[in-house]
Amino acid sequence: xxxxxxxxxxxxxxxxxxxxxxxxxxxxxxxxxxxxxxxxxxxxxxxxxxxxxxxxxxxxxxxxxxxxxxxxxxxxxxxxxxxxxxxxxxxxxxxxxxxxxxxxxxxxxxxxxxxxxxxxxxxxxxxxxxxxxxxxxxxxxxxxxxxxxxxxxxxxxxxxxxxxxxxxxxxxxxxxxxxxxxxxxxxxxxxxxxxxxxxxxxxxxxxxxxxxxxxxxxxxxxxxxxxxxxxxxxxxxxxxxxxxxxxxxxxxxxxxxxxxxxxxxxxxxxxxxxxxxxxxxxxxxxxxxx
Amino acid sequence: xxxxxxxxxxxxxxxxxxxxxxxxxxxxxxxxxxxxxxxxxxxxxxxxxxxxxxxxxxxxxxxxxxxxxxxxxxxxxxxxxxxxxxxxxxxxxxxxxxxxxxxxxxxxxxxxxxxxxxxxxxxxxxxxxxxxxxxxxxxxxxxxxxxxxxxxxxxxxxxxxxxxxxxxxxxxxxxxxxxxxxxxxxxxxxxxxxxxxxxxxxxxxxxxxxxxxxxxxxxxxxxxxxxxxxxxxxxxxxxxxxxxxxxxxxxxxxxxxxxxxxxxxxxxxxxxxxxxxxxxxxxxxxxxxxxxxxxxxxxxxxxxxxxxxxxxxxxxxxxxxxxxxxxxxxxxxxxxxxxxxxxxxxxxxxxxxxxxxxxx
Numbered sequence: 001x002x003x004x005x006x007x008x009x010x011x012x013x014x015x016x017x018x019x020x021x022x023x024x025x026x027x028x029x030x031x032x033x034x035x036x037x038x039x040x041x042x043x044x045x046x047x048x049x050x051x052x053x054x055x056x057x058x059x060x061x062x063x064x065x066x067x068x069x070x071x072x073x074x075x076x077x078x079x080x081x082x083x084x085x086x087x088x089x090x091x092x093x094x095x096x097x098x099x100x101x102x103x104x105x106x107x108x109x110x111x112x113x114x115x116x117x118x119x120x121x122x123x124x125x126x127x128x129x130x131x132x133x134x135x136x137x138x139x140x141x142x143x144x145x146x147x148x149x150x151x152x153x154x155x156x157x158x159x160x161x162x163x164x165x166x167x168x169x170x171x172x173x174x175x176x177x178x179x180x181x182x183x184x185x186x187x188x189x190x191x192x193x194x195x196x197x198x199x200x201x202x203x204x205x206x207x208x209x210x211x212x213x214x215x216x217x218x219x220x221x222x223x224x225x226x227x228x229x230x231x232x233x234x235x236x237x238x239x240x241x242x243x244x245x246x247x248x249x250x251x252x253x254x255x256x257x258x259x260x261x262x263x264x265x266x267x268x269x270x271x272x273x274x275x276x277x278x279x280x281x282x283x284x285x286x287x288x289x290x
Numbered sequence: 291x292x293x294x295x296x297x298x299x300x301x302x303x304x305x306x307x308x309x310x311x312x313x314x315x316x317x318x319x320x321x322x323x324x325x326x327x328x329x330x331x332x333x334x335x336x337x338x339x340x341x342x343x344x345x346x347x348x349x350x351x352x353x354x355x356x357x358x359x360x361x362x363x364x365x366x367x368x369x370x371x372x373x374x375x376x377x378x379x380x381x382x383x384x385x386x387x388x389x390x391x392x393x394x395x396x397x398x399x400x401x402x403x404x405x406x407x408x409x410x411x412x413x414x415x416x417x418x419x420x421x422x423x424x425x426x427x428x429x430x431x432x433x434x435x436x437x438x439x440x441x442x443x444x445x446x447x448x449x450x451x452x453x454x455x456x457x458x459x460x461x462x463x464x465x466x467x468x469x470x471x472x473x474x475x476x477x478x479x480x481x482x483x484x485x486x487x488x489x490x491x492x493x494x495x496x497x498x499x500x501x502x503x504x505x506x507x508x509x510x511x512x513x514x515x516x517x518x519x520x521x522x523x524x525x526x527x528x529x530x531x532x533x534x535x536x537x538x539x540x541x542x543x544x545x546x547x548x549x550x551x552x553x554x555x556x557x558x559x560x561x562x563x564x565x566x567x568x569x570x571x572x573x574x575x576x577x578x579x580x581x582x583x584x585x586x587x588x589x590x591x592x593x594x595x596x597x598x599x600x601x602x603x604x605x606x607x608x609x610x611x612x613x614x615x616x617x618x619x620x621x622x623x624x625x626x627x628x629x630x631x632x633x634x635x636x637x638x639x640x641x642x643x644x645x646x647x648x649x650x
Contacts, residue, residue: 031421082618088420089367093560094617096553101610107603221549228425259443263436266429270414273426277418 036220042200231282404529
């Protein structure tokens with residue numbers, strides 16, 4: 001039973017992070033390899049706002065979320081905007097470089113030590129007993145709820161929202177969308193800020209649950225196979241992919257070898273790329289050349 | 291490889307043999323001689339610290355050249371470079387530890403392992419392109435690192451494998467100067483391999499594949515074969531670089547082959563300039579020297595002791611900034627700057643090349 005709970009928690013973590021990759025890729029065909037760092041930045045922002053608004057956890061979280069939305073918009077406006085229309089590789093490398101820059105800056109500002117935003121916020125993390133003797137921490141439970149809410153919200157937004165429809169249009173055919181009066185830069189900036197919003201949310205919840213160190217980037221990187229297995233341009237795919245990756249990871253760690261933890265997502269990814277490169281739910285596309 | 295026409299005025303090729311000459315004009319010959327002299331004299335003048343940096347540059351040059359071959363010329367993106375370096379290093383380390391094999395056995399062995407891994411890394415390229423290929427090599431990187439870590443853990447070398455200095459012709463290779471010349475030979479050899487591969491049939495096939503795969507296929511190029519060949523050649527050279535790295539450091543551990551190392555190598559070819567061997571060399575120099583330069587610059591600032599502990603982070607951030615700068619503002623890299631300077635002098639007193647087909 002505990003195993004099932006672990007799988008669901010891990011899948012929720014991966015899914016919440018993976019939807020950030022999917023949002024940006026779907027709209028602008030850019031793979032954001034700085035997502036792990038942006039996610040960590042969200043967690044560190046919570047640390048700061050938490051010490052600013054001691055005793056008001058809700059205010060602190062809201063402020064940190066607002067800030068991470070702002071960061072996402074800034075990343076697009078000041079950096080990625082210049083890379084639109086460039087080679088795919090150049091855009092990807094720019095995000096990698098951004099990741100390196102962010103990591104350095106984060107260590108400079110917040111130091112590399114393990115920190116606990118939960119302490120700064122003054123909140124506790126009691127375990128909830130579930131049926132069958134399984135236990136789940138409050139924040140993990142909240143993470144599952146938030147993931148469900150984010151996916152529900154995104155689904156409704158992309159299906160019915162005015163800007164959501166514009167985002168889909170820009171993803172499908174940027175030229176045509178621009179000719180129909182869609183503000184492409186606005187749409188891309190929105191995609192980036194939504195992505196850092198969900199990423200930041202994931203980072204905050206993970207850090208509230210288990211503290212905050214530089215290793216969080218690895219979680220972000222491991223969520224990326226989840227997005228790819230499901231199909232980089234499909235939100236449903238990200239959800240299913242996360243479930244697949246999390247299940248294999250937890251089961252293999254439990255039954256085979258704990259050292260496998262960091263490599264399992266990538267093994268699944270290789271298998272998937274061999275069989276169906278565009279993922280389970282992705283649309284087959286003419287893959288770009290260098 | 292596309293051979294530009296000779297740049298010196300008054301020099302014309304009058305013989306087919308002149309087409310294969312690497313050094314054509316007197317200026318090239320003399321500047322090359324001066325460069326060679328500088329390179330040979332350097333280890334006798336440099337301090338041990340400078341010599342160490344030079345050795346690192348030479349090691350990086352081998353790796354950067356092989357990555358340039360793959361990405362810059364054959365057009366196959368790879369984010370698994372550190373994995374291949376690790377494979378070479380671990381082959382050398384494992385053979386040394388388990389069988390006590392000598393330098394002359396481990397080096398070819400790591401080349402073979404690298405070539406085999408090249409097939410594995412290259413197989414996805416037959417189906418995937420661009421981004422997806424990069425991702426698959428990234429995934430393979432993690433697999434190789436996992437295997438290395440697994441070996442370390444099961445054999446009880448959890449901190450890493452210690453390798454003794456290699457024996458060459460009865461001498462134990464411990465002197466930094468000797469190392470400098472060994473690495474120089476390796477770098478020069480890989481440079482020659484790259485130059486000659488690129489101006490032969492293979493290099494032209496790679497260029498065609500990079501430009502347009504379908505057209506290359508239509509021209510009768512065996513696309514799958516040449517793609518695999520690109521991966522195999524590049525990986526074999528990379529693995530040798532990894533083995534040399536292991537011997538030079540005297541120590542192998544998976545921690546040394548993180549994703550950051552891959553990014554370092556990719557940065558070398560980006561900063562140096564895509565599609566140019568000179569670019570790979572310049573990039574190797576730049577990326578290797580850069581952290582030392584920023585560190586020296588930071589330490590020379592007043593109040594350096596106050597933030598001595600944060601220099602690593604500052605280095606990191608500065609490296610990211612420089613990479614962004616090159617990607618956004620100077621996509622042609624250092625080679626682009628170098629060509630611009632060259633053209634300035636070649637065209638002087640004019641500023642632009644004459645328009646093609648204009649009336650003379």
